Amino acid sequence: MTLLSATDLYRFYHVGDDETRALRGVSLELRPGELTVLLGSSGSGKSTLLACLAGLDDPDGGRIEVGGERLSRQPEAHRARLRAAHLGVMLQSGNLIPHLTVLDNALVTGTLLGRPDTARAHALLGQVGLGQRLHAYPSQLSGGETARAALVAALAHGPQILLADEPTAEVDAATEGWMTDVIGEFVHTQGRAALIATHSLRLAGRADRVLHLKDGRWTDA
């Protein structure tokens, strides 16, 4: 069973006369119960790939399907609907809405879907050590707390797939441990899928598969 498939993705950026080929024919499938770690040096295309798979960017070529429906080459509203229904997304920044509390951020996507799961949000926030910070605003959080709140906001509506870009960058070992446990449980206990760009050895230690990007293409290592 495939939860997400990407076939032959291309993404080019143009700045003046310069063209950057950020993705050059990338294909991949994400399956239940599989934690996939995405590695690649700076500029190899990891963030571009994750943004395309999340429907936040649109590839110039290729096709993406999520939950059996085409995500690529769709109007933004359609992509947003598919994203809310199937995906949890954690980018390098901008994951939390500043004027909402930690708890309300965790309830945003569920509310949009018409099924906010307060019990699940509370449980996840407790699991990452934010049980006492439910009513704090993002500006009042430390970097590690922000990362944990963003992970919960990505997962609280119960998506099938987590897409995360360096979720544990710049967090301490305790936070890395909490986040790794939540992600591991999401994938391996609940049978969901995750694609995570990370340099964390702890997270990589839980990976079922490691994929390497180089200059916008898969490479062996």
Ligand SMILES: Nc1ncnc2c1ncn2[C@@H]1O[C@H](COP(=O)(O)OP(=O)(O)OP(=O)(O)O)[C@@H](O)[C@H]1O
């Ligand atoms: N909006 C943009 N406009 C022009 N070029 C871009 C844009 N976004 C990314 N690029 C270029 O596309 C290539 C891939 O960038 P991307 O951010 O996907 O890499 P990355 O592997 O995520 O890097 P990092 O690990 O540093 O975050 C790089 O050469 C980058 O400079």
